[in-house]
Amino acid sequence: MNPSAISFEDFSQDWGSAPWLIDMHVDAYGMINMNIDATQVIQAVEDLRAYEKAPIQFLTDLCAVHYPERSGKELEVVYHLHCLTQNLRLRVKAALPESQARIPSLCSVFAGANWMERETFDFYGIQFEGHPDLRRILNMDEMDYHPLLKQYALEDETRDDKDDRFFGR
Amino acid sequence: MVKIVEQPEGYEGQGFFATSLDKVIGMARANSLWPLPFATSCCGIEFMATMGANYDLARFGSERLSFTPRQADLLMVMGTISKKMGPILKQVYDQMAEPKWVISVGACACSGGIFDTYSVLQGIDRVIPVDVYVPGCPPRPEQIIEGVLKIQELAKNESLRRRNSDEYKRMLESYNIETR
Numbered sequence: 001m002n003p004s005a006i007s008f009e010d011f012s013q014d015w016g017s018a019p020w021l022i023d024m025h026v027d028a029y030g031m032i033n034m035n036i037d038a039t040q041v042i043q044a045v046e047d048l049r050a051y052e053k054a055p056i057q058f059l060t061d062l063c064a065v066h067y068p069e070r071s072g073k074e075l076e077v078v079y080h081l082h083c084l085t086q087n088l089r090l091r092v093k094a095a096l097p098e099s100q101a102r103i104p105s106l107c108s109v110f111a112g113a114n115w116m117e118r119e120t121f122d123f124y125g126i127q128f129e130g131h132p133d134l135r136r137i138l139n140m141d142e143m144d145y146h147p148l149l150k151q152y153a154l155e156d157e158t159r160d161d162k163d164d165r166f167f168g169r
Numbered sequence: 170m171v172k173i174v175e176q177p178e179g180y181e182g183q184g185f186f187a188t189s190l191d192k193v194i195g196m197a198r199a200n201s202l203w204p205l206p207f208a209t210s211c212c213g214i215e216f217m218a219t220m221g222a223n224y225d226l227a228r229f230g231s232e233r234l235s236f237t238p239r240q241a242d243l244l245m246v247m248g249t250i251s252k253k254m255g256p257i258l259k260q261v262y263d264q265m266a267e268p269k270w271v272i273s274v275g276a277c278a279c280s281g282g283i284f285d286t287y288s289v290l291q292g293i294d295r296v297i298p299v300d301v302y303v304p305g306c307p308p309r310p311e312q313i314i315e316g317v318l319k320i321q322e323l324a325k326n327e328s329l330r331r332r333n334s335d336e337y338k339r340m341l342e343s344y345n346i347e348t349r
Contacts, residue, residue, distance in 0.1 A: 139288060140253040147287045159281060159291045 004088040006054050008032055011088075014053070020044040031091055038077070038094035038103050045079070045092075045109050054086035059106065062116035064124040068150045074098035075126060079106070096126065105131040123148040174200050191329050198242070198268065199324040200230040202317070205241035207261060209248030212275035212307040216247050219310040229317060238264040243320055244297075247307075249277035250290045262297040263346060267332045270320050273299045274313055276306040298344060 008026040015021060020040035026032050036044045048056040060080040068074055073095035081090040096103060105128035106113040117128040118137040125146035128134055136143065145152055177196055179188030204226075208216055219226050226232065235241035238261045250258055262271065273293050276282030279302045281291035293299060300323055303316040331337055338348045 138253075140251075140255075143252075152287070154287065155285045156281065156287055156289065156291050158295075159285055162285065 003030065004054070004083075005086045006083075006088045010053070014051070015048075018044070018047065020047075027091075031089055033091045033093065035093050035095070038096050041077075041079075041092075041094050042104050042106065042109060045081070045106060048081060048090070048092075049109065051083075054083040054088045056081045056083045056088065056090060058082040058084055059110040059112055059116075060089070062106070062113055062120060064120045064126055064148075066124060066148060066150050068098075070095075072097050075101050075124060077103055077120065077126060101125060102127040102129055104129050105134075107131055122146065125149065194329060195325040195327060198327075199321040202229075202231050202243045202270070202320065202324065203233050203235040203241050204231050204243040204245050204317075205235050205238055205261070205265070207244060207246045207248075207258065209250060209254070210277065212247035212278070215307045215310055216245065216274065216313060219313045224310040224314060226314060226317060229314070229321065231317060238262070239266060241265055242269060242324075243317070244269065244271045245274060246271065246278045246293050247274040249282065249284055250293055251288050252290050253288070255290050255296045258293060259296045259344075259346070268324070268327070270300045270323060271297060272301045272303065272316050272320055274303045274305075274316065275308055276304060279304060282306060296344065297346070298340060 008030075011032060012024060015024070015034075020037045020043055022035040022037060024032060024034040058081065060082045062080070063078050065076045065078060066074060067076065075096040075098055077094045077096065079092040079094075081092060082088070094103060101124070103126060105117055107117065107128075108130065114132070115137060117131050118134060120126055121128060121131075121134050122136045122139050123146055135141075139147065147154075174196060176186070177188050177192035179186055179192070181187075206213065206216055218224055220234070231243070238244070242265075244262055244265060246258065262269070271293075273279050277284060277289070278293050281289050283306070285291070290296065301316045301319045303312050305312055308316075341348050
């Protein structure tokens, strides 16, 4: 990864006191990670987009992770943001409890978030509040669960030609 | 040297040849199968080689691929079929006119293959009846040709009444396919 013109020191000085920020650090690969308050995600992204030194205009990816062992923060929505002019990349994370898996939709800020949020809903069941059309996008419509939550088996349970002894199940 | 199909058994004399209708029609059907390729992944690439000049499936009377199910005799399913694709595959099968045959090419189409996962159909025989299975990951073109030759054997030896039999209708009903 090419280094950005914005150093982590400058960045943390500018954003260290943002009201939506919980904490931030730079990882071993030089990527800036921010943990933010899930309820203020729209404000956070709009603020970062208006950052004068490096306006962060591009949502590279949006996904989620399930950590069943993290009580109260089982789900995490991850936003990958990119400033194209300064080559500054951010990984912004918002933790959610599994019982209240809802977060504001970013569709009002980035139109490209639409399908990524649908995908994240499809696989993790996270409700993106304010999304114009939150329905499954990749899995079949009849599916009645969210397959990447860790309580569900990856394997197809209807498969009958596998002998458990040979497949470690 | 041009090799043509041998004539079926029958009685021959000067100016006439008599045999059963089953055999004549079977011979004609077997040697003019129109395949519909339903190629979704790497087995489809092997199929392209099968249709190409080196292996040349056309030698067996199948050079005319039918890209509409309504004119096809043989549905060749080659590749992973996801559960979302299942109803589409079934619709394609449903649109084919009788008599129709299905060949399942490759481990994924036969059993789900390595994709033992929630999103993949664990074998196309869960949605449509299959006549011939070609194993392999992917199978070589020779194997695909062997599979087509097996279909030809089935077509050649099939009774003309088979598709009207109660047994056949029951089999289709077990797949929830409407019989006409």
